[in-house]
C-alpha cells in the first residue's frame with residue numbers, strides 16, 4: 073500500500089490548523105499532522121459509513137462498536153508490542169488531552185505538582201494550567217549521543233523541595249523523538265513507587281519508531297508497577313486522523329480505574345464519533361502496509377533534515393530522532409535575529425514551533441514536523457539552506 077502525497081492546493085483546502093495558521097506563502101511545518109492522503113482502508117470505511125448514512129448513536133455494551141475498538145486495542149497491543157492489556161482496563165475517550173486532564177482531576181488536587189520531563193508537548197502545560205496543577209519539571213540532559221532522562225529525578229526534585237503526585241511521561245518522546253530505555257526510566261519508576269504517584273504514560277507516538285529502536289509499553293516494561301500506570305494511545309497520530317477524535321485510556325489495575333471513576337463521571341469523557349471509531353478499527357487492523365510505507369518515507373526525511381541543518385550552519389545542534397516525525401533543533405548558538413522561530417518564519421517562510429512553548433528554559437530551540445510530501449520536503453530543505461547560509 074503506497075503513501076500518496078497531497079498537493080499543496082489540496083492541503084490549503086483542508087481548513088486544518090496546520091495549513092491555516094500561516095499566510096499561504098508559508099510552509100506550515102509545526103502542528104502535528106501529516107501531508108499524505110489517508111490510508112485506503114480508512115478512506116473506504118469512512119466512505120461506506122456515509123453511503124449507509126450511519127449517523128445514529130453507536131451501540132454501547134459488549135457487542136457494540138465501542139467494544140470492537142476496545143477489543144481491537146487489546147489485540148493490537150498483543151500483536152505489535154507483545155503486551156497483554158486486560159480489556160477490563162480499557163476506557164474510550166474522545167482525545168488524549170481530555171484523558172490527561174481527566175487523570176489530573178482523578179489522581180491529584182488543585183495546587184499539586186506533576187512531574188514532567190521537559191521539553192514537553194506544549195498541551196501538557198496547558199492541561200496543568202487549566203487544571204490548576206503545578207509543573208515539577210525534570211529537564212532532559214543533552215549528551216553527545218542524544219537527549220537522556222536525568223538519572224536522578226529524586227535529587228532534582230529534592231533540591232527544589234518538590235513532591236509531585238503524578239508522573240506524566242511521554243514515551244516515545246515528543247519533541248525530542250527519544251525512545252527511553254528501561255534503565256533510563258527505572259529511577260522514575262522507583263520514585264513513583266516511593267511516593268505513591270500515579271504514572272500517566274502517553275504513548276500516542278508508539279507506532280512511529282525507527283528500527284533498531286523499539287517501543288515497549290511502559291506497563292509491559294515494568295509489570296510490577298502496572299497497578300499505578302495509566303497508558304494512553306490512539307490511532308490519530310500514526311494514521312493522520314486527529315480531527316476525528318478517538319483515544320484509548322488503559323488502567324493497569326481495577327483499583328486504579330475505580331479511583332478514576334470515583335472522580336471523573338463517565339459522561340465527561342464523551343463518546344467518540346462512529347467515524348472516529350471505524351477509522352480507528354481500520355487503522356489498527358488493516359493498515360500495517362501503509363504504516364510501513366510511512367515509516368520508510370519518514371526515515372529518509374529524518375536523515376535528510378538532520379544533514380541539511382548541520383550542513384547549513386555548524387552552530388545548529390540536533391540529534392537524529394529515534395521516533396516521531398519531529399526534529400528538535402538547538403539554535404541557541406546560531407544567533408538568529410529575533411530567535412529561531414521568528415527568523416524561520418520571516419526569512420524562510422517556514423512555520424515551526426517555538427521551543428519556549430515546550431517548558432521553561434527551552435527558548436532558542438524549535439520543533440520541526442517533517443511528515444510532509446517529497447515536493448514540500450525538498451522545498452523545506454531549500455528554504456532552510458538559503459536562509460541559514462545567508463545568515464551565517
Ligand SMILES: Cc1ncc(COP(=O)(O)O)c(C=O)c1O
Nearest residue numbers: 104167168169193242246274276
Ligand atoms: C504526546 C502527545 N499527546 C497527545 C497529543 C494529542 O492527542 P489528541 O489529539 O488525542 O488530544 C499529541 C499531539 O501531537 C501528542 O504529541
